Amino acid sequence: MATIAKILGSRSSLRLLLNNRNRFYSSKSYEFIKSEIVGAKSNVALITLNRPKALNALSNGLMKELSDALEQYENDKNVAAIVITGSEKAFAAGADIKEMQPNTYEKCIMNNFLHDWTKVSHCQKPIIAAVNGYALGGGCELAMMCDIIYAGEKAKFGQPEIALGTIPGAGGSQRLTRIIGKSKAMEMCLTGNMISAQEAEQSGLVSKVFPPEKLVEEAIKLGDKIGTHSNLIVQICKEAVNSAYETTLQQGLNFERRQFHATFSTKDRKEGMTAFVEKRPANFTNE
Template identity: 45%
Template structure:
């Protein structure tokens, strides 16, 4: 249901593995994702995470069978927000490698990443309105912050799917590559990030995400303090000395 591989270069690969239902996100898979991301967040050997559904499909959405008889009370008592929490709060950078469909919960899962690499044939969207529903795992709010009010409501109210190139032009994905290169390109980016100081990388992620919901003055103060804190790390001294000595730095996360 979920494959995990931790490489020697500090990159972890998390692969959704329910091909028979196009990686539909049922409760068991969400629970596995939560456990896995919590584990990776606490693993000091992991510096960057690539999340993928494989070469054919990322995730076609939630498992619709879960919705056929569910009541309001049952949906509430599931507390599915807890399963997304460990991905949302993961301090390690997450790169989503998206091929094929990323729809509904699959699109929401991709938007939990920090960078999205999409294959040219990828299709993204939030089609919940076609089922008499709406996004329930951040689709309205993450889309709004990524692409703005007018594009968000166009997608949510029509349920339309968009191509990778359309998503790139809207600002929903970071890069578009050939389908065969999606995962390898994401891994290349992850290796680059993993080669840097994990303290600096995690501070960049934390400040960027926290700052987006703060007034500019407060966000700039947060950035300034994080910048100053990094001067007390061995990694910062190593980076500067390596630059001056024209050698490759060796970052230890200290």
């Protein structure tokens, strides 16, 4: 260790290297996605789905790579938020039907089909979906697994599985119903009809709509904003909001209150309130 420190010139250089040793994966080569660190403070991870000829159809290989990248970014203390996007033509036009077509019930059960999709919804860090173009079937489901959806003006959302003789399998019938209500979700799932970005915003599926060329930039800005807060408290807050979809109101209120109480055991809660009283910016340490 001393020899390494000497080569680097100082112990502080060595400490910096060790603290950032997990960041070298950002240049990792993937076949179906691109990943990089972006943002004003280099604390936002950007993952781009990259199967342009297949309109970013969600193959098993792509989803495994996405799951791997998310796990790496989740373990990187320097990453505050994650953005997932596709191309201007398609966020993801659905699951890979050619790959899925030969499946049987036995294969689905024995191979735990769609298992690799769960990492998106289980990630502790906030994930922003930046949706341009088509987000259909699995693409719409992937966007809904994220915490916030920003959309380009020409984005289209839909669950067209009914036309293929099947139903949504990665949460489409469940998350869509909770987000936009039974009637609209039922209409989309039973007809396969798409809705526009504007309709999606009006129904609460999408937070904001932007010109296509500005979408990813705005999503990264949102990640930057989230990154100005305590990463620790952000993750606690995300868990509290998610509990609203999974519990009764009273259970959710009790969970929220206990999480609120728990923040009083953190240094960041003390720093945030002290900074407010002293009228200065807070210096969060994620502790």
